[in-house]
Amino acid sequence: MTATLDFVDELYDYDAVRRITEPTEFVVHVQQPTVVLGSRQRASLLTEEFQSSVALRRRRGGGGMVLLQPEDLWVDWWIPADDARWSRDLRDTSHRAGDWWRTALGNDVATDFVVHSGPLEVDSRYDVVCFAGRGPGEVFADGRKVVGVTQWRVREGAFVSTVLHGHSTLPLLEGLVDRPAGLADVLGHHTIESLKIDDPDAVVRHLTSIGGPWSTRHLLLTD
Numbered sequence: 001m002t003a004t005l006d007f008v009d010e011l012y013d014y015d016a017v018r019r020i021t022e023p024t025e026f027v028v029h030v031q032q033p034t035v036v037l038g039s040r041q042r043a044s045l046l047t048e049e050f051q052s053s054v055a056l057r058r059r060r061g062g063g064g065m066v067l068l069q070p071e072d073l074w075v076d077w078w079i080p081a082d083d084a085r086w087s088r089d090l091r092d093t094s095h096r097a098g099d100w101w102r103t104a105l106g107n108d109v110a111t112d113f114v115v116h117s118g119p120l121e122v123d124s125r126y127d128v129v130c131f132a133g134r135g136p137g138e139v140f141a142d143g144r145k146v147v148g149v150t151q152w153r154v155r156e157g158a159f160v161s162t163v164l165h166g167h168s169t170l171p172l173l174e175g176l177v178d179r180p181a182g183l184a185d186v187l188g189h190h191t192i193e194s195l196k197i198d199d200p201d202a203v204v205r206h207l208t209s210i211g212g213p214w215s216t217r218h219l220l221l222t223d
């Protein structure tokens with residue numbers, strides 16, 4: 001049976017996240033290719049054949065779908081509302097996360113990284129896929145996206161989700177029922193491979209140090 005909006009498991013136990021009282025970093029890996037749908041997206045955007053070849057999850061927060069793969073650097077932060085790093089301003093929180101990434105990557109890669117300081121910029125033809133636009137705090141190099149940022153906010157705090165892909169996510173386009181012309185061109189993001197990052201774990205260590213202190217949890221997402 002094809003998954004529906006009501007029957008796709010959530011990416012996290014978000015109610016449990018809301019009960020966390022200390023600032024927490026989540027360093028997450030997926031066991032197999034996983035498509036994470038945006039909060040309002042239906043699995044029927046993907047062909048049944050493609051759905052059967054990946055794990056499906058749904059996140060809370062804005063944006064389109066994203067393909068996560070085992071080699072990705074996926075780092076999320078829960079910032080409680082009483083923490084000094086919390087801000088009422090959504091953009092400020094995203095920019096701060098982007099700055100952490102820019103600094104961490106600058107320690108390892110001789111490339112000029114830029115944090116997007118403007119509002120969300122996305123062509124409505126391509127908003128089905130998260131990495132096809134530009135959002136506050138997202139990191140770019142040579143005009144290509146490096147790190148995607150999305151955010152979920154509740155009264156207890158802000159949950160900031162970020163990812164630097166290990167490889168191209170163009171395979172996601174093969175699974176779309178409707179593929180807008182030109183989508184592949186705007187999805188040409190950077191990867192760990194294209195940036196020639198030799199030690200991805202070192203980037204995460206720098207990232208943790210720059211944004212911390214955190215209580216760090218390492219998670220493996222299985223089907």
